[in-house]
Amino acid sequence: MSTVPRMLDAVRSVKVKLGLLILASVLVAILVVSLGRDAGVAAWVSVPVTLALALGVTQLLAVGMTSPLREMTEAARRMTAGDYSVQVAATSSDEVGQLARAFNRMSADLAAVDRQRRDLVANVSHELRTPLAALTALLENLADGVVPTTPDALLAALAQAERLSALAGDLLDLARVDAGKAPLTVAPVPVGALLTEVAAEIQEATASTGRGVAMTVASPDDLVVSADPQRLRQLVTNLLENAVRHSPAGGVVAVSAYAVAEGWRLEVQDAGPGIAPADREHVFERFGTLTDPTTSGGGGTGLGLAIARWVTDLHGGSIAFVDPPAGTPGALVRVDLPLAPRPILSPRPPEVTMVSTGPTNIPAPPIPVAAPSPTIDDLFGRFWPENGLGPQLKALGAALTVGVLAALVIPDRDFGLGTTLVLLAAGGAVLTFARHRRTPFTLGCAALCAALALVPMLRDADWIIVPCLLAGGALCVAGITHGRTLPAFVLAGISWPLAGLRGLPLLGRTLGALGSVGNGAAIARTVLWSVLGLVVFGVLFASADAVFAEWTDALVPDLGLDTVIPRVFFAFFVSGVVLAATYLGLNPPNIAGPSSTPRPVAHRFEWLAPVLLVDAVFVAFLVAQATVVFGGHDYLQRTTGLTYAEYVHQGFGQLTFATVLTLLVVWAAARKAPVATASDRTWLRGSLGLLCVATLVVVASALYRMDLYQDAYGFSRLRLLVDVFEGWLGVLVLTVMAAGIGLRAAWLPRTALLTGASVLLGLALLNPDAWIARHNLDRYEQTGKVDWTYLQRLSDDAVPTLVDRLSGDERLCALADPYADPPYVLEPRDWLEWNLGSHRAASAAAGLTVPASGPGSACNGVLASAP
Template sequence: MSTVPRMLDAVRSVKVKLGLLILASVVVAILVVSLGRDAGVAAWVSVPVTLALALGVTQLLAVGMTSPLREMTEAARRMATGDYSARVTATSNDEVGQLARAFNRMSADLAAVDRQRRDLVANVSHELRTPLAALTALLENLADGVSPATPDALQAALAQAERLSTLAGDLLDLARVDAGKAPLAVAAVRVEELLDEVAAEVQDATAGTGRAVTLSVAAPDDLVVDADPARLRQLVTNLLDNAVRHSPVGGVVALSAYAVAEGWRLEVQDAGPGIAPPDREHVFERFGTLTDPATASGGGTGLGLAIARWVTDLHGGSIAFIDPPAGTPGALVRVDLPRAPGERPVPLPAHVLDARPQEVPVPTPVQAPPIPAVPPAPTIDDLFGRFWPEAGLAPQVRALAAALTVGVLAAIVVPDRDFGLGTTLVLLAAGGSVLAFARHRRTPFTLGCAALCAALSLVPTIRDADWIVVPCLLAGAALCVAGLTHGRTLPSFVLAAVSWPLAGLRGLPLLGRTLGALGSVGNGAAIARTVLWSLLGLAIFGVLFASADAVFAEWTDALVPDLGLETVVPRIFFAFFVSGVVLAATYLGINPPQVSGPAPTVRPVAHRFEWLAPVLLVDAVFVAFLAAQATVVFGGHDYLRRTTGLTYAEYVHQGFGQLTFATVLTLLVVWAAAHKAPVVTASDRAWLRASLGLLCLATLVVVASALYRMGLYQDAYGFSRLRLLVDVFEGWLGFLVVTVMAAGLTLRAAWLPRTALLTGAGVLLGLALLNPDAWIARHNLDRLEQSGKVDWTYLQGLSDDAVPVFTTLPTAQRDCALAGRSGSGDDWLEWNAGRAEADPVFRLGGHPEASCQDDALR
C-alpha cells in the first residue's frame, strides 16, 4: 500500500492525475462487469463486487494525491498550538507536491523565527540583568554611604550605563532590520581615519576589562569612499568587538582595508580558535554566538554580526568568513563594499536574518532525531463526522483473515447448491467471526441477538420453503446489526441497517492500514509470496503434465474439481461478495456508529385537551366500530345480506387489511400521545393511562376480530402462505399492544423497541419450527375431507416440507399432489431435513401428470 500511491508521483498535473484516476476506475469496473456477465454471475453479486473494486482502486490512487493536503491541514492545526516541528511528505511533482514543499520551507522558517524569538528573550534578559545588577549594587552602595562617590566609582557606574545604552542601540538596530527600512546618509569617508578612530575607541574600551589585545590597522591614506559614516563605523566596531572577544589576552587583531577592482575590501583577523567552515554562515544569524570558554570572555548579545551583515547589505556589499592565510591562527572575516552604494532594493528581513539556503535545516546545539511526517487524517472522517468517529483503531489483521476465510468457505459451499447444511455452516462461521471482534459482544442484548441469529441460521437446514427461509435470514441480519450497534430505539435499528453497507466505505482507511501492516506480521509477506508462487507453479506444471499423459490427467480430474471459467469466476465473485459483507459487519462491530444518540427533547403540550381530545375521539370511533361488529354477530347472515348486500365470506375478506392497518396506526397514536402528554401530576397520569388503556383494549378486540375474520375466510376458501403469514403478523401486533399496556402501567417504555425486535424474530423462528407448508397442506386436506374442495395446483407448489403430509392420501390423490415432482438428490452440503423427509415419499413411485379438479384459492 505504501508504494502504489506513488505510481502517479511523476505526473506533473493534478488534472492529469484526476483523469488517470477516473480512467483506471472505469477500466476496472468494465473489466469486472464483463467478466461477471460472461461467467453468468448474478447481478446482486457482481454489482456490489464491481463497485467495491472500483472504489478500492479510486481510494488506492487518490490517497497519494490527497494525503499531502490532509497532512498540511493537521500540521497547520499543530502550528496553531505552537508546534512547528511538523513536516509534510512531498514526493509528487504536481501542484500539490510543490505546495507541500513550500509548506515545509515555511514551517522551517517559522520554527527558526520562533527559536530566535525565544533566544531573543533569553539573551536580552541575560544581557540586561548583568549591567543592571552591577549598576544597582553600585548605586545602593553610594546611596547608603558604604562607598564614597569617587571618580572611579562614578566611572564604573557610567560604564554600566553605557553598556545598557549599547544594548538598547543594538535592539533598535534589530528593530530596523525587522522593519526592512534604514535610510543611508551617504558622505565621503576617509577609510584610514575611520579605522584609526574605531580602533582607538575599542582599544580604550577594552583596556580595563582584562581582555586587552593589540590592534593592528593598515589602510592606504588616499582611500576615500562614499558611505554612511555612522553605519560604516557601526560595521567596523561590531567586527572589532567580535574579534577582540574571541582573541586571547595579549593577542593581535589585524584590521586592514585596501582597494580592489570592484570597490574596496575590509578585513578583520583575530588570534582566536577560528570558526569551522560549517558554522561560518550561521554566526551571522541573530544570537548565532560560538563562544569558546577557553579563548573568549563571553558576553555579547549575538546581534553584532547580524547587524554587520545588515549594514553590509545596505551598502550593496557582501560579508563572509574565509580561511585565514596559511600558518596564521584565528578567524578572518572579509567585507567587500562598492565605492558608492548603488540603487538596490532594501533586503527582506528573512534574507538578512536567515541568509542560508532554505533547504539547510535549522541548526540546533544537539542533533535532533528526524521529525516523522504528520499522519494524514482520512477524508472519510470528515464525511461521517460525529455520527461515526474512528480513533485509535489498530490494524485488524485477524479480522481480515477471518472474513476472507468465511468468503472462501462460502465460495466452496454455497454456489450451485440449494439451502441446506452448507448454508448454515457458512452463516454460523460468519456470525462467529463477526461476534469475536464486536465491541459489545459481552452485553446481554448482543448475546441475545447472537443466540437468536444462531437459531435462525438453522432454518435453511430444517426447512425447504424459501418463503420462510429468506425472511428468517433477513430477520437474522436485522438482529445482527442491532446487536452490533447496541441500538435501543426503532430509528437506531433503521440507522444500523443503513450503516451495514456504509461500513464498506467507512472502513476503507482501516482496511488500508491493515493491508499495509500485513508485511510486518511475522513472515506474512514471505508466506504470501511463497503461496502465490507455489500455486502458480502447481497450476502451470499440472496443466502441462495433464495434457501430456492421459493417466495423469485422470488422476488430476479425480482430485481437482472442475475449474472451468464458468465455475471459477462465479466462485471468485461470491468469495469477494461474502468477504466484503462479513468485513463490513465486522467493522460495524469493532467501531459501531452513534445510532443511539441523546434522545430528542420533546416538549409536552401546555394544555391537557390538546392531546386528550384527539385520543378520546379515536376511542369513540373504536367503540362505534365494535358496536357495529356486535350488530353483525347478533344480527346474523340475513341482517348482513339485507344491510350490505355482501355474503359473510365477502364481508370478512373485505375488511381484514384495513383492520391490520388500523392496529399499526393505533400503536403510532399511543406513541405520539405518550410523548406529548404531560405526566407531572397524578391527574395527568390517570387520564393518560385511562384514555390510552381504553384505546389498547379496543385495539385488542379489533385484533381478535381480524383473526376471527381470517379464520372464517380460510374455512371458506382454504389456507395459503400469505394468509398464514398475515395471521402471524396480526397476532404479533396484538402482543405488542399488550406490551404497550404493560409499559403504560409504569410509564416506562425504553424496553419496548428491543422487545419488539426480539419477539418479532422469535415469532418468525417459531413459524419456521411450525413447518408452515406442512400446516397449510394439512388444513387444506382437512377442508377436502369436509367439503370435497381443494386446490391441487396450489398444493403442488408447496415445498418438500409438505410432502410427508400427502402420505395419508389415497394413491390417486397423492399423485395429484405430487404431480411433476421428484426427489432432490442433494449432496451432504445440501442436506436439508425437509427434503430428507420427503425423499421416501418420492420413492413410492407414481406421480403421473394427473388431471385433478381444482377449487382455486381466492
C-alpha cells in the same frame, strides 16, 4: 509522516492526476462488470463488488493526493499551539507538493523566528542583568559611602551605563531590520580614512582597560566607494570590536581593504583562538557569541555580527569567516562589497534551528507531523467516530475465510446445509470481534440468529427461508450495535452497508500491517507448499481410485474458468459483507443519538380528548361487529348488499392498518401525557388501556375474518403470513398493556424485535407449506374445492403431506411440476443442498415418477374435473 505509497507522485499536475484516477476507476469498473456479465454473475453480487473495487482503487490512488493537505491541516493546528517544528511529506511533484514544500519552508521560518524570540528574551535578560547588577551595586556603594565618589568610580558607572546604551542601540537596529525600515543614504566614502578613524577610536577606548590590543590598517588611499557612511561605519566598528574582544592582551588586530573584481574587500583578523569551521555560520545569528574563557575580552551583546551581516546584505555584499593564512592565529572575517550598493537578488535562507549540545551546536531534526485523521473520519463526524482501533488482522482473516467458504459452497446450489454452515461461520466471526458480545441482549440476538440460520437446513420453501435470513441480519446488526429504540435499529441497518466505506481507513491500516507480521514469509511458504501438496497428491489419488474420486467430486467444486470467476465474485461479496458487519461490531456508530426527554402537554385535555375520541370510534366499530354477528348473513346482505365472504375480504387490510395506527397513538399519547399526579396516571392507564383492549378485539376480528376468507377461497402463503403478522401485532398490544401498568416502556423496542424474530422462527418450524397443503386438503374433503395448480407450486416441504393424503392421479397431479419438461423426478440432492424438507420429500415420494402438468399430461383429467 504518512507511509502510504503514493503511486502518482511523479505526475506534475493535479488535473492529470484526477484524470488518471477517474480513468483507472472506470477501467476497473468496466473490467469487473464485463467479467461478471460474461460469467453470468447476478447483479446483486457483481454491482457491490464492482463498486467496492472501484472505490478501493480510487482510495489507493487518491491517498497520496490528499494526505499532504490533511497533514498540513494537522500541522497548522499544532502550529497554533506553538509547535513550529512540524514537517509534512512533500514527495509529489504537482501543485500540492509545491504547496507542501512551501509550507515546510514557512514552518522552518516560523520555527527560527520563534527560537529567536525566545533567545531574545533570554539573552537580553542576561545581557541587561550583568551591567544593571554592576551599576546597581556601584551606586549603592556610593550612596552608602562604602566607596568614595572618585572619578574612577564615576567612570566605572559610566562604562556600565554606556554598555546598556550600546545594547539598547543594537536592539533598535535589529528592530529596524525586522521591520524592514532601514533605507540606505548613499554617498562617496574613502575607505582608508574610515578604517583609520574607526581603528583609532576603538584603540583609544580599549587603552583604558589595560589590555593593550594594537591595530594595523592597510588600505589604498584612492579606494573610494559608494555606500551609506553611517551603516558602513557601523559594520567596521562591530567587526573591530568583535576582533578586539576575542584577542588576548598585547595582541594585534589586522585590518585591510583592497579592490577586487566588481567590488572591494574588507578583512579583519584577530589574534584569538579562532573559530571552528562548524561554528562559522552560527556566529552571525543573533546572540550567537562564542566566548573563549582564555580571553579577557569576553562579554558582548551577541548582536554585533548579526548587525554586520545585515549591513552587508543591505549593500548587496557577503560576509563570512574564512581560514586565516597558514601559520597565523586567530579568526579572519572577510566582507565582499560592491563599489556601489545593489539590490539583493534573493533573500538569505532561513536560519537553521539549533539545539544546544555543549561546546557546539547542531541543526535540530524536523519533527514530522503525526498521521492526520482520514477524510472519512471527518465525513462521519460525531455519528461514527473511530476510537483508536489498530490493525485487525484476525478479523480480516476471518472475513476472507468465510468468503472463500461461501464461494466454494453456495454458488450453483439451492439453500441447504451449505448455507447454514456459511451463515453460522459468518455469525461466529462477527460475534467474536463485537464490542458488546457479552451483553445479554447481544447474546440473545446471537442465539436467535443461530436458530434462524438453521432454517435453510430444515425447510425447502424459499419464501420462508429468505425472510428468516433477513430477520437474522436485522437481529445481527441490532445486537452488535446494542440498539435500544426503533430508530436505532433502522440506523443500525443503514450503517451496515455504510460500514464498507467507514472501515476503509482501518482496512488500509490492516493491509499495511500485513508486511510487518512476524514470520510472514514463513507463513506464506507454508500455505504455498501445503496447497501444492494437497493439489498434486489429491489429483494423483483421484485418478488412481474411483471411490476417492467420487469423494473428491463431492467435496471439491468444479473449478473451471466459467465457474471460477463467479466464485471469486461471490467470495469478494461475502467477505465484504462479513467485514462490514465485523467493523460494525468493532466500532458501532452512535445510533442512540441525543436523548430526547418527553415534553408533556400543559393541560390534560390536550392528549385525553383525542384518545377518548379514538376510543369512541373503536367502540362504535365493535358495536357494528356485534350487530353483524347477532344479525347473521341475512341482515348483512339486506343492509350492505354484500355476501359474508365479500364482507370479510373487504375490511381485513383496513383492520390490520388500524392496529398499527393504534400502536402509534398509544406511543404519542404516552409521550405527551403528564404523569406527575396519581390522577394523571389513572387517566393515562384507563384511556390507553381501553384503547388496547378494543384493539385486541379488532385483532381477533381481523383473524376471524381471515379464517372465514380462507375457508371460502382456500389457504395460501400470503394469507398465512398476514395471519402471523396480525397475531404478532396482538402480542405487541399485550406488551404495551404490560408496559402501561408500570409506565416503563424502555424494554418495548427490543422485545418487539425479539418477539418478531421468534414468531418468524416459529412459522418456519411450523412447516408452513405442509400446513397450507393440509388445510387445503381438509377444505377439499369438505367442499370438493381445491386449487391443484397452487398445490403443485408448493415446496418439497409439502410432499409428505400430499403423498399421505392423496392417492392415484390426484397424488401425481398434486406432485407435478407445472414448469418441468421432461417430467420432474424427485431425487436426492447434493449433500451441501441437503435439508430436512427435501430429504423427507424424497423418502415419501420414493419410486414415484411425477409427470409434468403441461398439455397431454396425466393431470389433465384431474384439472378438468376440478371445480
